Structures are given as C-alpha cells and as structure tokens.
C-alpha cells in the first residue's frame with residue numbers, strides 16, 4: 183500500500199528562486215490496484231514517483247510505502263519496491279540473463295526461487311530470444327523489458343513505474359501492459375505515470391490527474407465522467423489540464 187499525504191518537492195531555480203515541482207499531493211494506492219498518475223509534461227509525475235522510491239527526499243509532507251516511511255526508513259522502502267524509469271541503467275557488458283540474475287542475487291533471492299522466477303519473467307515478457315545478448319546490443323524496447331524484469335526479480339509487493347511504455351512499439355507496449363495486469367491479479371500495489379489517456383482507460387482502477395505540481399482530481403474513471411459530465415476521457419483530460 184502507498185499513502186501520500188501533502189507531499190511537496192521544490193528545487194532551486196537558476197536564479198535561486200523556488201521552483202515547486204510537487205505541491206501538497208495526496209492519494210492512497212491499495213494492494214491489487216493499478217493507480218495512474220496522468221498529466222502533461224512537467225506536471226510533477228516523475229518527481230512524485232522519485233520521492234516514493236526514495237531517490238529524492240521530499241521537501242514537505244509524508245509518504246509511506248508498504249508501511250515504511252520514505253524519509254525515516256528508506257532501506258525498507260527500497261526492499262519492498264520495484265522501480266522502473268525511462269533511464270534505468272542496463273550494463274553494456276552483461277547479457278540480459280546475467281543482469282536479472284545479478285539483481286536477484288543483490289536482493290538475496292534464494293536460487294530455488296530465483297531461477298524459476300527468471301524463466302517465468304523471460305517467457306511472459308517475451309525476452310527469451312535475447313536472453314544471451316549483451317546489454318550494449320539491445321534495442322530500446324528490449325532494454326525496457328529487461329528493466330521491468332529487473333524490477334520484478336525479487337517479487338516486490340509495490341511497483342512504481344515511470345512511463346513504462348515510453349518509446350516502445352505497440353507489440354512491446356501490449357506485453358508491458360499485460361504484465362502490469364497480471365501483477366495486479368497477484369495483489370501487487372501498482373502506480374505508474376503516463377500522459378496517455380488510452381493507457382489509463384485500459385489499465386487503471388483509479389487515476390490522479392496532475393498539472394503544475396498539483397493533483398486536480400482523483401478517482402475512478404467513472405467517477406471522473408460523472409463529476410464532469412463528460413464521457414470522452416480524452417476531452418476531459420484536455421479540459422482539466424489546459
């Protein structure tokens with residue numbers, strides 16, 4: 183479970199001025215739920231997710247992930263989270279299989295769990311054809327799948343995915359979205375960011391629409407349709423953020 187209460191982050195701009203990237207955001211994500219953070223470029227989605235996975239320290243407010251506070255207990259948060267971002271690193275010299283194995287060992291997954299899980303991940307994410315290819319020779323989509331496998335290798339209860347389908351072709355997009363659905367079916371708590379309403383419609387149980395660092399509205403898609411008397415979610419999103 184993820185609980186976010188009045189979470190804010192500000193940075194110093196080039197002239198020393200305060201740039202508020204995330205402004206008193208609140209939401210809760212439950213196990214077995216896919217929660218979408220939807221917003222245009224610069225809305226504050228990545229900054230919010232980075233605070234949740236302890237890469238960035240909040241300026242104000244609180245967040246707990248799997249019951250652990252992101253500021254006072256970052257190690258435990260990291261142990262319970264699989265994080266994926268557009269620039270998650272893939273080592274050039276390791277093969278796809280070696281990289282996932284390496285992360286599994288880092289997380290101290292016992293071998294009798296690690297290898298069956300890796301076989302399953304490589305099959306469901308359709309990675310068997312490049313299992314022995316080195317990172318440096320993989321395409322963007324292959325690297326993205328590999329980063330997902332890496333995030334899942336220790337079977338964490340919470341998954342934080344920053345634009346998981348960015349830059350992928352439709353086939354890989356579908357494989358990624360299908361894996362997210364399967365993970366929800368297994369009771370994982372999942373939050374992901376996107377600026378594509380279609381993905382939210384396909385996948386999310388609830389969504390928070392963000393703009394200029396704030397959550398403008400949060401609810402199920404039906405609640406949003408009802409609230410704004412607008413059935414076309416693309417239009418609704420446009421109206422909300424413009």
Ligand SMILES: Nc1ncnc2c1ncn2[C@@H]1O[C@H](COP(=O)(O)OP(=O)(O)OP(=O)(O)O)[C@@H](O)[C@H]1O
Pocket residue numbers: 193194195201202203204221222223224225226227228229230377
């Ligand atoms: N390290 C930083 N220093 C200064 N400003 C930053 C920093 N990181 C983010 N920002 C600013 O915070 C705001 C929110 O950025 P963020 O990357 O969280 O948005 P986003 O919703 O993820 O956008 P995108 O869809 O383009 O990835 C932007 O105005 C951005 O310029």
